[in-house]
Amino acid sequence: MALKTFRPLTPASRYKALPDFEEITKSKPEKSLTVTLKKSGGRNNRGRMTSRHIGGGHKQKYRIIDFKRQKFGVVAEVIGIEYDPNRTARIALIQYTDGLKSYILAPVGLTVGAKVVSGPDAAPEVGNALPLKSIPLGSSIHNIELAPGKGGQIARSAGQQATLSNREAGYALIKLPSGEIRKIHEEAYATIGQVGNVDHMNVSSGKAGRSRWLGIRPHVRGMVMNPVDHPMGGGQGKSKGGGGRHHPMSPWGQLAKGFKTRRKHKESNNRIVQRRNAKK
Numbered sequence: 001m002a003l004k005t006f007r008p009l010t011p012a013s014r015y016k017a018l019p020d021f022e023e024i025t026k027s028k029p030e031k032s033l034t035v036t037l038k039k040s041g042g043r044n045n046r047g048r049m050t051s052r053h054i055g056g057g058h059k060q061k062y063r064i065i066d067f068k069r070q071k072f073g074v075v076a077e078v079i080g081i082e083y084d085p086n087r088t089a090r091i092a093l094i095q096y097t098d099g100l101k102s103y104i105l106a107p108v109g110l111t112v113g114a115k116v117v118s119g120p121d122a123a124p125e126v127g128n129a130l131p132l133k134s135i136p137l138g139s140s141i142h143n144i145e146l147a148p149g150k151g152g153q154i155a156r157s158a159g160q161q162a163t164l165s166n167r168e169a170g171y172a173l174i175k176l177p178s179g180e181i182r183k184i185h186e187e188a189y190a191t192i193g194q195v196g197n198v199d200h201m202n203v204s205s206g207k208a209g210r211s212r213w214l215g216i217r218p219h220v221r222g223m224v225m226n227p228v229d230h231p232m233g234g235g236q237g238k239s240k241g242g243g244g245r246h247h248p249m250s251p252w253g254q255l256a257k258g259f260k261t262r263r264k265h266k267e268s269n270n271r272i273v274q275r276r277n278a279k280k
Helices: 198-202 208-213 267-271
Strands: 003-005 017-019 034-036 061-063 076-082 091-096 101-105 129-131 140-142 152-154 162-168 171-175 181-185 189-192 272-274
Touching: 017 198, 076 101, 152 189, 181 267, 267 272
Parallel strands: none
Antiparallel strands: 003 017, 034 061, 076 091, 091 101, 129 189, 140 162, 140 189, 162 171, 171 181, 181 272
């Protein structure tokens, strides 16, 4: 994937850098693999806003992605690379020899006509899904399961990749994109390669309207909000902390700055070999 820039004929086009979509080979999704996606507007099941700055945007259909890859030993052919409005990565439509179609994340180097397969006996090639015990050390992997059979949960967004660094006592040591080193059971599956659309992080919308098409509403500082909307809102004029000397808190009393929200005795703590923010 590459980015295309524009001549600065308007203020919107001056800094605009958009994907060229040259890797896309199929414009319409597979109808049998889509479901209706209802927009939430940032509201939860009680109608209360739990995530601000969400709303509007173009209508979307959700593409059902196969994160488990449990059709072992059956070869599939890539018949199309598609755009997915629900994620930053591109997706690949594959068709198995028995006629079944499925969507998978499209890694770098996967093209139409390529063959992919999953299972313990699969070759460690781009797009193939294998258990961690069968993947060569040092390989770049994505769509990694945290628990065997649960489906890929790690390294799924555009340009992401993790590295299989070691194996010991039935566990594989994975260096995640964040820098964290974590132990994952060697029976868990992962897919070979790096997630495609690697230039996504360099995209510049160029104008506010494109963000609205994507369902992103204007984002403003907490300090300019009212007290009901943000811990730092309120006060007379431009005031720190809402005009008082109290520590900024949520409406329910949780500190807004510097308060660690991760549970102290979380079960997965013993799987983390090195934290992402560990000093080098």
